[in-house]
Amino acid sequence: MTEKSKRPLIRTVGLSGILITFAERMNESANRAALAFRAAVDAEHWPEVRETSTSLVSTFLEIDLAITPIDAITERIEDLLSQQDWTSAPLPAGRTLWHVPTVYGTDLAPQLEEAAAVAGVDPDAAIAEISTSRVRVLTIGFAPGQPYMGELSETWNIPRQEGLTKSVPRGALVIAIRQLITFTNASPTGWRHIGQTAFENFRPGTPNPFALAPGDELVFPSITPQEFDRISRKDTSGNGGATHEVLA
Incomplete structure (x- = not known):
């Protein structure tokens, strides 16, 4: 074809x-x-x-x-x-739009500046664009409930890094080839770690163990490390401070 x-x-x-x-x-x-x-x-x-x-x-x-x-x-x-x-064709009805609070950069997500440099943009401009971009869950794979989301603008058509990051934590937001992933569990990766969320994609033991499904949409608004710490301590739902609504 x-x-x-x-x-x-x-x-x-x-x-x-x-x-x-x-x-x-x-x-x-x-x-x-x-x-x-x-x-x-x-x-x-x-x-x-x-x-x-x-x-x-x-x-x-x-x-x-x-x-x-x-x-x-x-x-x-x-x-x-x-x-x-x-x-x-129209996308299926009944999908969910999530707003997932995210810390960009800092020690929590140490590869934001590197990713911005590869993309050829200022780190502040990178945060401004990524934190307001609305992306779709393209597919679920690699680990249970783990979403591949996109597509971002052509600016973010950046390759995976040549080396391998030994481990990023659960909830890490990583970027490559115009796509974002939030990690289900701590894992090695060749994608750059640019943001950190408290969102849990995989919730075993619940009626709906996968929080996301293909076709769902997400925005990752920027928050401070202090807000992230407060959410991590207080929100035990797995949503990590996220809000969501059903798309018609």
């Missing part, structure tokens, strides 16, 4: 299901298509589909292809794909 054709590529994944891919690389419209098409398949309630999920630019349908005729299910997928341009 080429970017120009914009024709989704339908492939089987062994006997476990079918992958519908909307682009060769990450872009906003392809991610939009993957989210919207997944919602459309869910609304169809096809009995053969056990579960659906998305990656950055693809929708996966879990289907037992050992017992499901591939031609019949592929025809149904193609028919649904033909009904609209999924790259400009």
Whole structure:
């Protein structure tokens, strides 16, 4: 599949299901298509589909292809794909918008200045842009509940660092390739640590252990280290002082 054709590529994944891919690389419209098409398949309630999920630019349908005729299910997928341009489809309703308080720089997030230098901007300008940018959860991966969020402006199309940071703490906000991640748990990373939150993505033992889902949106407003310390001590909900609302 080429970017120009914009024709989704339908492939089987062994006997476990079918992958519908909307682009060769990450872009906003392809991610939009993957989210919207997944919602459309869910609304169809096809009995053969056990579960659906998305990656950055693809929708996966879990289907037992050992017992499901591939031609019949592929025809149904193609028919649904033909009904609209999924790259400009509305995003699914019922998503959540989060405002997550974040400390930028300081000893809590020591690589902000380095990231700003790589991007070619002043650290204060970096904070002003990133803290007001509204990003979407593109996919969940690497660790339970861990979101890849974007896309930021082209300014932040910066590479991963060449080395590896031995560990960043839970709630760390890191940046690379126009995307942000908040870490579920302490972990090594090649992404630069620019902010620190008290937000918990993974909440085992609760009815909804993943706080975020693909399609949710987030803003990371800037707070002081003193505000962060107060939130860390007082907010035991896992929200880390965050507020949220349902998007229509």
